[in-house]
Amino acid sequence: MVFNRSLLAKAALGPAAGAVLMAFMASGAIPAYQMYSVALAAVYTIVVLSVGLLAGWSGIWSVGHPAFFAIGAYFAAYGSGHGWSLEAVILGAVTTGAVLGAFLGFAGARFSTLYIALLTLAFTMVALEVINRWSSVTGGDQGIPVIQLDSALGLGTLAGGGVEPQYLAVGAAAVVLAIAVPAAASGLRMRLVAAKSHPLAARTIGIAPEAQSSLAFAASAAATSFAGVLLGLITGFVSPDPFSLNFGISLIAACVLGGVGTIVGAVAGGIYLTWNPSLSSAVGLPQPVVQGIVLVGVLLFLPGGVVPFLARPARTLLRKLRPTPPPASARPAPETVSGLQPMRPTRADAPVLLRVEHLSVAYGGLKALEDASLSLREDEVLAVIGPNGAGKTTLLNALSGLTGSGRVSGTADFAGTQLFKARSTARRRLGMGRTFQHAEVFSELTVAENVLCTRRRIRPRDRVAAAELLEAVGLADVADRRPGELPFGLQKRLDLARAIAEEPKLLVLDEPFGGLDAGERALLAQHIRRLHESGTSVLIIDHVLDDLFSVAHRVLAFDFGRTIGEGTPDTVLDDPAVRSSYLGTVGGRAQLPERTGEQRSVIRLDGIGHTYGGVVALRDIDLDVSEGVVLGIAGANGAGKSTLAGILHGSLKPSRGDRRTGGTVRTSLAPEGRALFKTLSLKENLEVAAYAAGITGAPLRERLEETTLWLPPRLRDRMSVSAAGLSGGEQQMLAIARALIVRPDVLIVDEPALGLAPALVDEVYDRLVRLAHDGLTVVLLEQLLSRAMSVCHEVVVLHEGVIAAQGRPGDPSFATLAEAAYFSGERQTAATTA
Template sequence: MVFNRSLLAKAALGPAAGAVLMAFMAAGAIPAYQMYSVGLAAVYTVVVLSVGLLAGWSGIWSVGHPAFFAIGAYFAAYGSGHDWTLEAVILGAVATGAALGAFLGYAGARFSVLYIALLTLAFTTVTLELVNRWSSVTGGDQGVPVIQLRSALGVGTVVGGGTDAQYLAVGAAAVVLALAVPAAASGLRMRLVAAKSHPLAARTIGIAPEAQSSLSFAVSAACTSFAGVLLGLITGFVSPDPFSLAFGISLIAACVLGGVGTVLGAVAGGVYLTWNPSLSSAVGLPQPVVQGLVLVAVLLFLPGGLVPFLAKPARSVLRRVQRRPDAPRPTTADVPADLLPLRSPSEAAGGGPVLLRLEHLSVGYGGLKAIEDASLSLRQNEILAVIGPNGAGKTTLLNVLSGLTGNGRVSGSADFAGRPLLKARATARRRLGIGRTFQHAEVFSELTVAENVLCTRRRITARDRAEVARLLHSVGLADVADRSPAELPFGLQKRLDLARAMAEAPRLLILDEPFGGLDAAERALLAQHIRRLHADGTAVLVIDHVLDDLFSVAHRVLAFDFGRTIGEGTPDTVLQDPEVRSSYLGTVDGRERLPARGGDRSMIRLHGVGHAYGGVVALRGVDLDVRQGMVLGVAGANGAGKSTLAAILHGSLEPAHGDRETGGVVRTSLAPEGRALFKTLSLRENLEVAAYAAGLTGGPLRERLEETVQWLPPRLRDRLSASAATLSGGEQQMLAIARALIVRPDVLIVDEPALGLAPALVDEVYDRLARLGHDGLTVVLLEQLLSRAMSVCHEVAVLHDGVVAAHGRPDDAAFAALAEAAYFDGGVTAAGTRADTARASQVN
């Protein structure tokens, strides 16, 4: 923890306020009958702070803190009756609370927020029952007095119910608040928030969410037990009444009222708990009613809490005074000159000893083999690219290296720097020297840009902050270090993900689709960073579907398909391997294309359509005409923008740019990628849900259902009452298509129908789709394999990087060559050639 003047000044506010308050108390400025309330407010402040920070930093809502409160109070009562010292009582209460809290935190880390709340509820129930039954220690319902506790340090004796206990409570609360301020700026808080925000990403930087939950709960429980000791001393008598479950609910309400996870909010919550009885008496309503009304009002009008609401105007004024320029658009100029690449992979082939070796690696999930008997080696100072179509097993490979396979069964061997890798925990692999990025830039949204990188350190020193500042400067993020990741465009979030992976100089950097969603300038900048890492001696393993940018940085390329390695070579030669090429393009099986029965009527027409998701450009200037009775195929690699195009054609997604026009009233229906069935419902119920959504009921529904069922194969017609979860992948796909057909669409849109299916089932699904087109239905088929689209569809559009790179008829030999080139590199074909091809297809 680095202390600076600003932080020390903030930390000193608590003790200063406590000293002033105690001075007023000593001078008699506070009436004697209010002194007790002041001391009680101080005690409640400590409890609300411990509950609020646990919720705000760790995401754990506990209704078990009344039990820890009771533990501290009964420690005070028992110690006062057995001549314990004040320090011994505090130490015993804090240690007991911490041990029990650590257990609850670790046990609850595997569950959702609801189940953690139930776990703490059970803990409070058991504790209160123990208090009632262990009458020899607790006095049962009658309670037990707190007489006095002498200090072993010679401070004096604290008498239960006396004014000295009130002074002690105020002073203790001031100290706890002072400690909370630097804790809020510490690495501990950052790691707790990181584990809460994104547990999976946290593991890749060495943070174990279970350990963080256990630690945070232990600290919170210890503080609450300490507050319980103070409560026993202030009241002079301990009974079960103050520790009811209703008090647990009151604590949560006080946290929400003040502001969850804020230090000043804890003070406001403590004051509210203390004077809530007086407020209830003033308005003539029961306390639970007043508390409920206050909580509802806060949730409706001040959802962030009172203190954050009042702090907003101050922050707004501060931002006007210290206004920062908007985050710059990424360009190659963003990279400092001294950090540009020293050499490119083409100038220096990867070399050195073998750093990573995988042999006969297999990963299974149930009956699915995600990786089967795969082997690879990676040398130090080498950039290895792994390519393959969607579902080839690439991301599973990265998860194996990161230790994120979940319940997958992993076999084979993996050695990293001469050490076995598979038995190492995910959190330990960061220490071995493995860093990783994610496809969608999985940043910690509740931390600033700088904190996203700082949280990789357990203890943060001035040197750590200087190193992180240099790292952020190297990736062009120095000007936005204090901003939230949510304020940044996607390209800068990708840079942040890279910076976090680069922290602590890993020996191996794993990049998961780093070029996806970036524009040309951003991709060029990322390629420079990768080359720089290579020049500095870092081994890089990268997967991506943007092959031209990927090949520009790679020394060697390894091709995957169906979970196994199918080819290897240099970027210049790997795509010449027939098996590698067919894994992307597929192979034509000689299926006879059924003739179209349509006309020239345009069903859906797109003009200059573009769309982006939070800065991620999915489509750019797409022109497309879906004509009646045609089977239109849209082929493209994963990430080309096919699913976004499907949603826009369907009408469920409004394009950010351009126009979508229909030729009159056109009913569309979408069978989405992944099928999206209701697994717990039967086949019949899945169909009925779609019919209900279309407004069908009664007789029309039964008629439409009978008609749709006839489209299904016999083996599904006989199982309409079975759960959709019991179907095979191919059967689920046919059910998904049937569900889309039940509304009698004019245009059927099917997104990736072959995904995850065995070849025999793929043929069956495509035969049925081809028959629908032959019967006159307009079908739009979005497919990853180009050859499959060419063998079934009447027209094919090739989508590359969000752009229609080619559009024509499969029976045109010139178009077939053009389509293949456009599939791999949309920039190979001139724009004019694409336009000519598109016009030719319209004329034909």
């Protein structure tokens, strides 16, 4: 934690306000009958702060804090009757609350927000039952008095219900608020927020979400137990009534009213809790009714809370007064994009840094990776390639410890350490950094905090190092911005900066070039070269082969979870097995119907482009889908096929360009991954699609019978079985049948062969070609080029969102053009496009 003048000034506001308030109390400016309410508001402020920060920083909503509040109050009552000192009571209450809170936080970290709330609800109910039954200690329903507590440190005697505890409560709240200010700027808060916003990414930088939840809950519970001691002292009597479940709900309402996770909002919430009974009496309504009206009003009109709402105009004014930084577009990094130098050769005698042998990862009966082996030397950049579903990301997840429920077997030696025996959170300390395909940054932290949260304790030199790192990757001008305000390219740079913040020995990059334009890819290649020059080894997977090969010393090819080839960047694609893994091999029994005459256009796309939050998925797409044609759209993973499928279907509106249809055209989409309703039966999956299209009654029964006949016999006899019980091929046929039940004019099938064995692929394609014989227009989005060439009348090759080639497979010259376009992306032309 670093203290600067600004931070100290903010932290001093709480004690200063507390001193002024106590001065008013001492001078009589606050009437004696109101001093109790002021002290109660101070106590409630501590409780609301502890609940609000727990929710805002850790994402844990607790209904169990009334129990911790009660623990502190009963410690005060019991201690006062048994000669305990004030310090002993506070220590006992805080320790007990922290231990129980740590347990609840650790146990609840495995569950969703709802289940954590239920867990804390159960804890409060148990605590209330104990209070009622343990009457020898708590007094049961009758309660127990707080007589007095003497200070062992010579601070005097505090009589329960007296004036002195009221001053103590105000002073204690001021100190707690002062502590909260630097805590909000500390690494602790950053790591808590990181664990809340993205648990998997947090693990890769050494943050254990379970430990963070446990720590946060312990601190919150300890603060609430301390507030309970203060409550017992200012009231002079403790009974079960103030600690009911209604109070737990009131606490959450107060947090929302003030502003979840805000310090000043906790003060507003404490004041609201104190004067809510008076407000209810004034309007003549029960407290729960008033509370409900206030809460509904805040949620509808001030969803962020009162304090953030009032602070927003002030922040807007400050932004106008401050100079405006350069726009957060693709501001160039300090180095130039042009003039990339060849990679420096790796040392032949360099020791092996990572050795993986016979690695297998299985999820149930599915083997995502099988008997994979690789070695990576120090000072080497190793590229791993393969089609979608080849097991590349599974390999990286296994190395990072992020396989979840997957069964991992095999060995991995990393710098002399057995990697698979180390926890995922420990692999960062071993020297491994990791990025993600979609730039999984911590959205609730600033750019600078995304880098700083990699440190447990943030020192001044850490902030200097973070600033230098952000300058090196071209993010210095947006250090105080949230990632959501930045385009995708800058988010990718931030993901890289976070991964290299602690100078790892091995940097693992998951599709770093995906979604970037040519300039951004060149910048990234420069960063990878610079890391290699500094001695970092790199393991990288990607589908953008040109850029990937430009930074790799050696290339390893995967397919169907196995290693199928290895070589240098300029030779690996010469391996027939590697080439066929991308392009596929022709097989199956499907025979296309002959095209006769000119077909009318059923769907036309003109100048179509689409972006996702700054990521360009499609650019300048002009495409005609002719009636009765089987159109194949081939391309590697990330080429933009699924985006194009959504636009052809009409379910996705393009960012620019026009989609037109030749009259009334009904389209239907069988999406990638099938997207079945796994808990529903086969028949129910079909019915849901029919209901969505407005088909009911007799037409529905007719469509069900017709569609069922299209399915193979082994599925017709199992229509009442849940979809989860089907094999991959059977699920694919059900997904297609679900798309067919609406009787579409155009059927669009996205990656029908994904994850299927060759025999099942042939069966699925045979059935699709039979639909073409029946006159249905079919659009197939396929990763394997040769498969598309074998079953389609026309083929379009997508590469990085543009049409790189288009033609008819029957033209002998088109196969060569299509293959070159598939890999290089250079726009190809052929006479067969007519």
